Amino acid sequence: MKNKGKVIIISGPSGVGKGSVNGELLTNKDLKLEYSVSMTTRAPREGEVNGVNYFFVSKEEFANAIVNNELIEYANFVGNSYGTPRKYVEEKLNEGKNVILEIEVDGATQVLRNEENVLSIFLMPPTLNELESRIKGRATESDDKIKARLDKALLEIPLKHNYDYVVENDSVENAVSKITDILIREKCTESNEESKFKELVKIVENIVDQKYTYFINNWEANVKLLAHNKEAKKEANDFDARGELIKILSSEVYRKTLAHGDFSKINDVEYVDFKIQKLMFKINFFSIKQRSDFSGD
Template identity: 45%
Template sequence: MLKKDHGLLIVLSGPAGVGKGTVCNALREVDDSIFYSVSATTRAPREGEKDGVNYFFKSEAAFKEMIANNQLLEWAKYVNHYYGTPLQYVNDTVRSGADIILEIEVQGAAKVRERYPEGVFIFLAPPDLSELRKRIEERGTENTELINERMSVAQAEIEMMAQYDYVVENDKIENAVKSIQSIVLAEHCRKERVIDHYRQFVEVK
């Protein structure tokens, strides 16, 4: 294995309902070397979600205080709620040599790209829009008006696919996980990430 002096920041993004959380959970089950960054949000917990595990659930006032104190790598307001990535945990993880994956919305991914261009940006795409709508409806957490709003936003987000390094289609979860693992392995083999380590073996004349 190649030496890892510095971990990767992997950003997994895509429209709501595409299955980002499901794919991340499946990835963690088969690969415990990738750390999962827990985001902060002002939305209410869904059934079964736990504070500090799925999200850090914050009041709007507490979230805005984090913004003012520059404690977030990125943040965005999406469908009337704030979402953001706590900065300290991300920095500590990659500096330790471990990889960390961020599961965030498209707006947040764009902000991370500005501050952390060396990250690995993966767009998780649905097989088609009808399947995406079906998945959102099956969650049973939004009314028709909100579903229509999410679908409108999703179409705009899919058009932003060109800003990403990779696109992975989430047709079957296990295939999406294998694709992400392959991307991570390939990124660790990029010459830009390893050349300085191997240059120390070459005597400069």
């Protein structure tokens, strides 16, 4: 029996480039991805094909789909309705395939709340000005609709923290590289490649051992100082400050580069060292995991 596939949400504000990024991801056959075609009541744009880009339906047909529980999620956006047909997604998941949902933030919130086995990625624009330029570049909407989309984006962007990963789409190539690595790291593909995160951890280990032994020793001493009973002291003695610091720094460098950075540098020693220096200026014993449970209080 095949393992059930995973739902992969790629969401973000309108105009951020979800379609362009997903289009490139789907050309990589090693990723074994299936694209879920959404249903919408909006009119097709030039070049869009029914059943390929969207299922274009009437408002009545969309309302019936909601009543009949035929949609995994649905949302109204700038006067039009969008939703994900349930049947197609469930069929592909049962075949062991991973299904990309290219959906609006409201719909993504529903999926995150109601569905299991979901990987969520929030696609961010470099700036709001760039987002506005991309929407205007479509030349398909009135000024009022463009303003409505930008106003909506201001409400959606703060929700990025609800997602597993945040990825900046400064260029399609960079965003695709980042998301591909996320999928490999999360074991969502059959690719034989290793995630760049694995090499990043090795680089971080070397930098920590070369530069931050003093910090580690003092952190461990500080944790032991807070231990006031026998059980807490035993846990404090077992506390691995080096391992904890490597885990924190590796995760932070990876996530910060995904959210704003050139992913081709993720395994560059000088780049990683610079990122770690900035992080270490911001943290100390009392601002990172302090293991307060060692206090015995």
